[in-house]
Structure formats: C-alpha cells, structure tokens
Amino acid sequence: MDRHVSTSHGEVIREDLLNLLAQSENVPLTLLLAPPGSGKSTLLKHWQQRPSRYAKIYVSVPLREAHPDRFLHRLTEAVAARFSTFDQAWPERLNKGMASSPLALGEGLAGALERLDEQLCLIFDDFQHITVADLLLIMAALLEHLPQSVRVVIASSQQPDLPLSRLRLENRLLHIDEQALRFSVQEIKALNLLLGAGVIEDEAACTLLNITEGWVTGVKVALQSCARQSGRTAVRFNGDQPQIAEYFAQVVLRPLSPVCRDFLMYTALFERFNGEACDQMLQRSGSALLLEQLAEQHVFMLPIDQHPGWFRYQRLFREFLIHRLAIEQPERIGLLNGRAARYFLTRDDPEQALRHAQDSGDHALFRDVLAICCARWACTGHVLRILEWLSAMPDEELLQDGRLLVPLIDALILSRRFHQAGYYLDQAAQGEIEPDCLHCQKLTLQLFQLDREFELEAGWQALLEPQVAIEIRARMLIINAYHHLLRARLAASLRFASQAKELLAQSGWLFLESYADLIIALCQRNAGQVSQARKVVCTDFQRTDSASPAWVNRATAMVVALHEQNQLGAAQELCEKLLSRVNASSATEAIATVYIILSRLLHRGHYPERASRLLDQLSGILQLGNYARFVAQVIQEQLRQAFLSGRVQLMDDLARRHRLDELLAEGYWEVAQKYDEYWERLGLATVYWLLAKGAHGRALRVLGVLAKSLRQSEMRGRALIVDANLLVLNAQHLDKNAQREALLRLVEEYGVANITRSVFDEAPGFGEGVFGLMRSGILDIPERYQQLYAEFLAPDQPAQRLSAPGFASLLTDKEVEIFECLLKGLSNTQISTHTGIALTTTKWHLKNIYSKLNVANRTEAILSVRTRPIS
Incomplete structure (x- = not known):
C-alpha cells in the first residue's frame, strides 16, 4: 500500500493515518484497536500535535490506576488543567448524601463535560487495562450520554468491554484496526533512513514487510538487526530473534494463564485453524469459545477473510511459539501433527494434511496420507500436485506402493512426460499394479503418445466387463470415444463418451468426466449439432467450480460456444482467463482451442502481432508430441490471417515452410480420401494461399476434393465450411438470383443454426456475400440472425467518429x-x-x-x- 510519509525529529510521521484519525472529529467514538507494538501510542502523540478545533486531552491508563476512584480523579485533574471553567467538584456533589452508582457517575461526568465552553476530545490510551466492571459501566454511561461537543478516542490492544453495537449500526464509530496500522514499504524505507542505515532497496523492504507483516515493533527490530549485520540477515529474520522473543514472552505470554499459554504453543503448529481443528488436535472441547476470547485480546491472532471462525497467527509470533514448543515440550510435536493430519484429511484439505503428516515424523502415516491425497487429486485432475509431491519420493518407495505408482503414471501421461510414464509402466509390470489397471494405463499412454496413429490392440473389450472396476471401464470408454473422434466416427465417439460420462459421474471422477464432456462437445459441433451442443456446454460450465481443473475443459467448450454464437467479447475474456490456466497437464484439445480462438479474435480486433505470437507459442508447445492434426490447425489459421491481411509474401513463406507447394505438386489433394483432419486442414490452408496468388481454378479443384471427402464422412461441420468456400468462389460466375438459390440450398442442407462464426471466419467473403444479398432485397434472413451478425450488415463502413x-x-x-x-x-x-x-x-x-x-x-x-x- 502506497502511503504519504514524512519525517520529523527523528520519527516517521504517518500522514495518511493522521488524516484518517482526523476523521474522529466527525464521530462520537474512535476505536484504535491493534496488538501491542503496533504504533498506537506514537500515532496518538503525533496526532495530538496537529491543530484541531477540539481541545485534546490525553489520558494513559497504567495498570495500577485502572480503578474507578483513581481513574476519575486523574481524568478530572487533566480536564481541569486545560479548562478553568471545569467543575472539579461534580463527583462530591453527586455523592452527597448517598453513594452514586457507576451509571450515575458516568452520566454526571457527561454533564460536567457538556458545560465546558470549548469542544473537547478525550484520548484514552492503553484502555485494555480497564477491566474493573464499575469503571467499564462508568465509561459506557459516559458514551451513552456523550455531549455533542465531546469526542472520545480509545486505543487498546483488546476489544473493550463496552456496548458499541448501536454506534456501529448508526455509523457513528470510526474503527482503525491493525491492518491500517501496518507499516508500508515507504514507511519501512523512511524508518531505515532515520535509524542511520541508509537507503534500503524496494526488494529488501518488501521482504521485511512480508516477514513482519508490517508490525511496527517487528519492523524496527528487524531493521536494527539488519543494520548490525550489514543487511545480510533480512531473509533470516524470524520469531527466534532475541529481542522479538523477549517481547512476545513478556508482553503477550506472561499475562496469560498456563492453559492459554499452552493452547497458543500447540495451535501454532497450524497454518490456519478453527475451534473444531483445535479440539481434534488437543482432544478437548470448547476451543471455539477460547479462540473468541483470545481474538478479543489481540494476541497476534488474525481472522482469515471470508472464512468465519478461522484464524492464523502473525508470522513472527507463530515462529516464536513453535520455537518455544520445541524447547519446552518437544515430545508432543509429532503426536499433535499426526492428529492435525487426520483432521485435515476429513476436511478434504490435502495440502494441510500432508504438511502435518510430514512434520509428524511418522513416515508410515505420511505415505498413507499421501496415497489418499493422490487418489483424490487423480479424481479432480490436480495433476501437478501429484507430480510435485511424488517427485521427491525415491523410486524404490514408489515402485513398492501401487497406491502411489498408479496416480504418478497417470499424472506423467497427462502432462506429456511419456518416456517417464513408459519407464514406470515397465517397472510396474513386476506386479505392483493390478493387471486391468496396468493394461488400461498402457493404452492411455499409447493414445496420448500416438494420437491419430493409435490403434486399439486385441483384448481391450475385456476391460469393459462388469466385474472390472468402474473407473477402469470409464477410462476405456473415453479411450474408445477419443479413438473414434480422431477417425471422424462421430456417432460411435458420442456413444462411448456419453456412457463414460455416466459412469464417471457415479464414481466421482470429475476431471475425466469433463474430458468426456469435451469429446461430446467436439462430436456435436463437428456433426453439425450446434444448438444441442450449446445447451449441454452451458449447463456443464455453469455447474463447475472455476478453481477445479475440470473447469478448464468445460470453459474451453464454452469458449467455442460463445465464439460460434458471435459473442466475441465474452469469448475473448474467457480465453484470456483460460490462457493463464492451461498448462502441461491440460488436454491438447483445450490448449490448441484456446490459443487458436484467442489468436483469431485478436487478429480481428487489430492486434496482429500478439495474434501471431500466440500461434508461434502454440507451435512450440506442439513440438513436444505427435500432434500433426493440431499443427495443421495452426498452419490453417496462420494462412487465414495472412490472407485476410493481404500479406502474400508471408503466405508464400508459410507455404514453403510447411511444404504446401511440394504437397500440391505431388497431387496430395488430387483424389478424395478417407477423412483425415491433417489432410483437410492443410488443404484449406493451401486454398487460401492459392486464392492470394490468383489461382482460383486450382483452389476450386482442391476445395472440390475436400468437399467430396467430407460429404462421405460424419464431419458435417467441416463440410459446411468447405462448401461455404466453394459458394464464395463460384459466386463470381453467378448472378444474384443464382447466388441466392445456391445459398438457400446450403441453408437447407445444413440448417441456418449451423452457419456460425467459424463458417464466416474460415470462408472469407461468405458473410459479406450473404448479407449483401440481404441488403439487395434478394434474400430474407431471420431478424435474430441479423442481430447476431450485425457487423456484416455494413462491412464496407469502418468505425467512424460519431456526428x-x-x-x-x-x-x-x-x-x-x-x-x-x-x-x-x-x-x-x-x-x-x-x-x-x-x-x-x-x-x-x-x-x-x-x-x-x-x-x-x-x-x-x-x-x-x-x-x-x-x-
């Protein structure tokens, strides 16, 4: 946080905080609430020196004077010293004839202050020392009857036991907490200069800010320690530092009971905790109430935002507590961590469970917890977590425990580390993995490694038998579905993927279920079932948590749906989010789709350089495996963008680089063949190149061969794009009515719902032609469709200044x-x-x-x- 900071008389003046504190003149009560050492008293001192329309009276509350009689006497003297008109005898008159109640005394004090001839601000520092019930009642009555001319500022390290709810609800209370009082980088740098240590770099200041969390006393001690050691101890500064340890021991722990002291040390083993976690670790009850009490005492215990009832300790304080526990009761550390590990397992918090299991020193427990966590991560798709934890395990341990080896192999396959996966599969053949599971994993590796060259080996049907584990059957169904998708057998692929989705939903394998969803969406899109695909995709996307790896697959399908509906702004925003989420463990379909669609949108939005960089980056990613069909998608998009930009030289360079001229000369697209995506995509890229060179006749011949092949396949979505390109090329030889008839035949064959954004993008000129016929009055287009593609209504009019x-x-x-x-x-x-x-x-x-x-x-x-x- 940037703050306005100045220095004066060897002290840091926190201008922004002083301005905030000045707002106390606008409300009856200001509460300055933060742990010891947070700089409350220094801030109040500086504020007292600022000019104000209120006369300021500062009253510190030492522990020995926190008694009603002594406190009132001291307060009365302080006010009388400032105001000669103040009635010092008000307590005696109030007590005359009978003992006044605390409430009467508070009301009487308010009345005496009301008669002053100036506005007054009472500042009570160290208010935590006021614990006597009668004195608290006096203060409550004073606040209840506080005159309009009086303001009160209370500084305390504990929540004062005063009725403040009404003031909060009426927005008549200014609360300045420890978050506001934390030092900023600018303040750390200013303090370092005042200490005579010279200029501290931003990086070093940020390091200290992170270590101390801006706690003022911690910052001062850290800077002094760094100065003594020439700045070399900044990153090693912690709660063990003698001055810090002494401060915590004397100021924080000493006033606490032994029970509370032990409670703090034990629970410091947690990174975060609530009452239930503490009860489970300590085998006790009532921890939630104790946490509330400790929180009110501000013992460096911080609430966790958006997680009611959960807390953490300030970093330095936690380090101090753990150090004390290791000295005083080291024998309890392993036991407590073991209980914490089991607790976090029940809460499905694997990271915390593993950390505590590791810290317990019980290796058997750690392996059991790790096996459970890896199984859960495999279901949810957290592949990188599996690799992160298992990469540190020795091979001999992994190979002896199938519970760890199976998720490791799956993670290696999904992250494209095929050689490592193959190595462990070979080693696992010794019998540590159940045979059906081993067979399934081998097929999965072959599918991912070989892609369109993959062939199912004999005997795979045995893995679909009812007695086989449900997750293995589901995976085999996905393997089949993807295998058929690669060969354009969409009906079979859709059938297998739908069966897999049903089984995976039953067994809780969320990530693989989303993989099945992606296959289903691709099948429906390629089959020309755009409307049906859109409904399913939207439903799946909306029900998926964005933090889940499954979200990447479903969001990818959603990007396609948004793009096809011409919701380009929404599609681009989702693509930008996905770009930071796709990684080595994401499906190649997802990676390629996100990069290509985002590149296409950026090119359309006049960002050609970034669009080109994205395609180059994707090309680099695709070099890691056998991904010829995805490479062909990139080449097609590169040629398409160059064609639209009129960059003929670039198209020639791309054609030579990818051997399009050689393939054309060899007759690669002379004869229709069984559908192959690599062949079709390169063919369309070649068409763009030929059109740019004016070779319309050769382009028509290539399109004709592509169309013949596609019409014999189930790839109606791709067939529509090729036919749209044919219509554009043939239109130059047809009159308007003939063009209309050709377009109507196309619509009748494919359905207007399937003429989506991809058709307009990949058949350059098609959209302009369609809507040109509409503007000429030759063609009727549904109004909703006109609105969806409004940009084509006036393609010749660039965006202009508004009149x-x-x-x-x-x-x-x-x-x-x-x-x-x-x-x-x-x-x-x-x-x-x-x-x-x-x-x-x-x-x-x-x-x-x-x-x-x-x-x-x-x-x-x-x-x-x-x-x-x-x-």
Missing part, C-alpha cells in the same frame, strides 16, 4: 471514445487497454451508453448506429 447531430448531445467525450472502440469490435478488456481505464469502469460506461441510446446490448448498439447519422 454531433447523432450522438454528441447524448454521450460524453469518454463515452464517444468507448463507443467507437465498441464499433470496431473490441472486447471490454481491449477497450480498457485502449482507453487506459479499469475494466469495471469500462463496463459502467457501456451500461450508461446503452441506457442513453435506449438499447439493451452490444448488438443493438451497433445496429442503432447504422440507422443514425454518421459523418
């Missing part, structure tokens, strides 16, 4: 700039980058624009500008 008569009176200058970006087809994220404003601000501006133009969304906004004056 004053049309919009200047409606939109602000910033809204005009944003609307121009929208008309160029930029996504919300791109608009934010272009205009230099935050994404949330962009969305707010767009909402205002839609409202002013009386439209509901982007499409209607684009349509509205087509019908209004544009200059």
Whole structure:
C-alpha cells in the first residue's frame, strides 16, 4: 500500500493515518484497536500535535490506576488543567448524601463535560487495562450520554468491554484496526533512513514487510538487526530473534494463564485453524469459545477473510511459539501433527494434511496420507500436485506402493512426460499394479503418445466387463470415444463418451468426466449439432467450480460456444482467463482451442502481432508430441490471417515452410480420401494461399476434393465450411438470383443454426456475400440472425467518429471514445487497454451508453448506429 510519509525529529510521521484519525472529529467514538507494538501510542502523540478545533486531552491508563476512584480523579485533574471553567467538584456533589452508582457517575461526568465552553476530545490510551466492571459501566454511561461537543478516542490492544453495537449500526464509530496500522514499504524505507542505515532497496523492504507483516515493533527490530549485520540477515529474520522473543514472552505470554499459554504453543503448529481443528488436535472441547476470547485480546491472532471462525497467527509470533514448543515440550510435536493430519484429511484439505503428516515424523502415516491425497487429486485432475509431491519420493518407495505408482503414471501421461510414464509402466509390470489397471494405463499412454496413429490392440473389450472396476471401464470408454473422434466416427465417439460420462459421474471422477464432456462437445459441433451442443456446454460450465481443473475443459467448450454464437467479447475474456490456466497437464484439445480462438479474435480486433505470437507459442508447445492434426490447425489459421491481411509474401513463406507447394505438386489433394483432419486442414490452408496468388481454378479443384471427402464422412461441420468456400468462389460466375438459390440450398442442407462464426471466419467473403444479398432485397434472413451478425450488415463502413447531430448531445467525450472502440469490435478488456481505464469502469460506461441510446446490448448498439447519422 502506497502511503504519504514524512519525517520529523527523528520519527516517521504517518500522514495518511493522521488524516484518517482526523476523521474522529466527525464521530462520537474512535476505536484504535491493534496488538501491542503496533504504533498506537506514537500515532496518538503525533496526532495530538496537529491543530484541531477540539481541545485534546490525553489520558494513559497504567495498570495500577485502572480503578474507578483513581481513574476519575486523574481524568478530572487533566480536564481541569486545560479548562478553568471545569467543575472539579461534580463527583462530591453527586455523592452527597448517598453513594452514586457507576451509571450515575458516568452520566454526571457527561454533564460536567457538556458545560465546558470549548469542544473537547478525550484520548484514552492503553484502555485494555480497564477491566474493573464499575469503571467499564462508568465509561459506557459516559458514551451513552456523550455531549455533542465531546469526542472520545480509545486505543487498546483488546476489544473493550463496552456496548458499541448501536454506534456501529448508526455509523457513528470510526474503527482503525491493525491492518491500517501496518507499516508500508515507504514507511519501512523512511524508518531505515532515520535509524542511520541508509537507503534500503524496494526488494529488501518488501521482504521485511512480508516477514513482519508490517508490525511496527517487528519492523524496527528487524531493521536494527539488519543494520548490525550489514543487511545480510533480512531473509533470516524470524520469531527466534532475541529481542522479538523477549517481547512476545513478556508482553503477550506472561499475562496469560498456563492453559492459554499452552493452547497458543500447540495451535501454532497450524497454518490456519478453527475451534473444531483445535479440539481434534488437543482432544478437548470448547476451543471455539477460547479462540473468541483470545481474538478479543489481540494476541497476534488474525481472522482469515471470508472464512468465519478461522484464524492464523502473525508470522513472527507463530515462529516464536513453535520455537518455544520445541524447547519446552518437544515430545508432543509429532503426536499433535499426526492428529492435525487426520483432521485435515476429513476436511478434504490435502495440502494441510500432508504438511502435518510430514512434520509428524511418522513416515508410515505420511505415505498413507499421501496415497489418499493422490487418489483424490487423480479424481479432480490436480495433476501437478501429484507430480510435485511424488517427485521427491525415491523410486524404490514408489515402485513398492501401487497406491502411489498408479496416480504418478497417470499424472506423467497427462502432462506429456511419456518416456517417464513408459519407464514406470515397465517397472510396474513386476506386479505392483493390478493387471486391468496396468493394461488400461498402457493404452492411455499409447493414445496420448500416438494420437491419430493409435490403434486399439486385441483384448481391450475385456476391460469393459462388469466385474472390472468402474473407473477402469470409464477410462476405456473415453479411450474408445477419443479413438473414434480422431477417425471422424462421430456417432460411435458420442456413444462411448456419453456412457463414460455416466459412469464417471457415479464414481466421482470429475476431471475425466469433463474430458468426456469435451469429446461430446467436439462430436456435436463437428456433426453439425450446434444448438444441442450449446445447451449441454452451458449447463456443464455453469455447474463447475472455476478453481477445479475440470473447469478448464468445460470453459474451453464454452469458449467455442460463445465464439460460434458471435459473442466475441465474452469469448475473448474467457480465453484470456483460460490462457493463464492451461498448462502441461491440460488436454491438447483445450490448449490448441484456446490459443487458436484467442489468436483469431485478436487478429480481428487489430492486434496482429500478439495474434501471431500466440500461434508461434502454440507451435512450440506442439513440438513436444505427435500432434500433426493440431499443427495443421495452426498452419490453417496462420494462412487465414495472412490472407485476410493481404500479406502474400508471408503466405508464400508459410507455404514453403510447411511444404504446401511440394504437397500440391505431388497431387496430395488430387483424389478424395478417407477423412483425415491433417489432410483437410492443410488443404484449406493451401486454398487460401492459392486464392492470394490468383489461382482460383486450382483452389476450386482442391476445395472440390475436400468437399467430396467430407460429404462421405460424419464431419458435417467441416463440410459446411468447405462448401461455404466453394459458394464464395463460384459466386463470381453467378448472378444474384443464382447466388441466392445456391445459398438457400446450403441453408437447407445444413440448417441456418449451423452457419456460425467459424463458417464466416474460415470462408472469407461468405458473410459479406450473404448479407449483401440481404441488403439487395434478394434474400430474407431471420431478424435474430441479423442481430447476431450485425457487423456484416455494413462491412464496407469502418468505425467512424460519431456526428454531433447523432450522438454528441447524448454521450460524453469518454463515452464517444468507448463507443467507437465498441464499433470496431473490441472486447471490454481491449477497450480498457485502449482507453487506459479499469475494466469495471469500462463496463459502467457501456451500461450508461446503452441506457442513453435506449438499447439493451452490444448488438443493438451497433445496429442503432447504422440507422443514425454518421459523418
């Protein structure tokens, strides 16, 4: 956090905090609540020196004076010393004839303060020492009857036992907590200068900030220690440091009971904890109540945001407690960690369970916990976690424990470490893995390694028998489904994938279920069942937690659905999110889809350099395996983008690099063959190249061969794209009515719902031709379809400045700039980058624009500008 900092008289002046504290003049009560050593008293001292319309009276509360009589006497003297008109005899008159109750005394004090001729701010420091019930009642009554001219500031290291709910609800209480009081990097650097240690680099200051969490006393001790050691101890500074340890021992632990002291030491073994965790570890009850009490005492125990009832210790304090436990009761550490490991297993928190099992020193327990965690990670798809934990295990241990070896091999296959997976499979043949499981894993490795060259070996059907474990049967169904998908046998692939999905949903294998979903979506898309695919994809995506690896597969399918529906802004935003999530363990289908669609969207949005870089990056990723069909997808997209940009020289270079000229000369596309994606994609890329060179006749011949092959396959989605390209090329020889008839035949054959964004993208000129016929009045297009592809209604009109008569009176200058970006087809994220404003601000501006133009969304906004004056 950046803060305004200054120095004066050898002290750091925290200007922002002083400005915040100045707001105390606007509310009856300000509560400065933070652990000892957080800089509360220093801040109050500096604030007292600031000019104010309120007279400030500072009252520190030493432990020995926290008695009603002594406290009231001291307070009365302090006020009287500042105000000559103050009635010092008010307590005696109130007590005259009878003993006043605490409530009467508090009300009487409020009345005496009300009669002052100036505004007053009472500052009570070290308020945690006030524990006597009568004195707390006096303070409560004072706050209840506080005059308008009086303000109260309370600084305490514990939550004061005062009725503050009403003040909070009425927004009449200013609360400054330990988070606000933490030192910033700027303050650390300023303090280091004041200590005479010179300039400290930002990196070193950030390191100390992380170690101390901005705790003021910790920062000071750390800087002093660094200065003594010439800055070399910054990263090694911890809770064992003598000055810190002494501070914690004397200020924090000493006032506590032995029970609380032990409780803190034991629970310091946790990184985070709640009452239930503490009860399980300590074999006791009532920990939740004790945690609440300790939290109120601010013993460096911090609540965890968005997890009510969960806490953690401040880093230095935790290190101190663990060090004390190791000295005083080392024999309990293993036992306590073992109980904690079992507790976190029941909570399905594998990382915490493993850490505690490891720290317990019980290796057998650690292996048992690790086996359970790896089995769970295999189900959820957390492949990298499996590799992270098992990579440290010796081979001899892994090979002796099938519980660890099976998930390791699966993780290696999914992360494309095929040679390592093959090595462990060979070693596992000695009998540590159950035969059916071993057979299934070998087939999985072959499928991923060989891709379209994979063939199912004899005997695989035995793995689908009812007596075989459900997860092995499901995996075999997925292997079959993917095998048939690669060979364009979509009906068979869809059948196997649907059966696998049902079994996996029953057995809880969420990641493999999402893999089946991806296969199903690809089958339906390629089969020309776009509407059906869209419904299933949306449902699966909405029900999946974004933190799950399964989300990557379902979000990839969702990207395709959004792109096909021409929701390009939403598709790009989801692609950007996915780009940071896809990794070596993601399905190659997901990786290729995300990179290619995002590249396509960026190229359309006039970001050709980044679009090209993404395709180059994907090419590098695909070199890690046998991925000829994905390479062909990249080549097609590279040629498509170069064609649309008119970069003929680049197309020639790409054609030579990928041997398209040689393949063409060899007659690679002279005769129709059984469908092969590599052959088809390279063929379409070659068509773009030929068209750029003006070789329309040769391009038509290649398209004709591709079309013949596709019509004999189940790949109706790809056949539509080739037929759309044929229609565009043939249109130049047809009159408008003949073009209309050809288009209607295409629509009748494939259905208008299947003429999606991919068709318009991969058949350049098709969209302009279709909507050109509509503008000529020769073709009727459903209104909803017109709205979906509104950009094609005026393809010859680039985004222009809006005329004053049309919009200047409606939109602000910033809204005009944003609307121009929208008309160029930029996504919300791109608009934010272009205009230099935050994404949330962009969305707010767009909402205002839609409202002013009386439209509901982007499409209607684009349509509205087509019908209004544009200059």
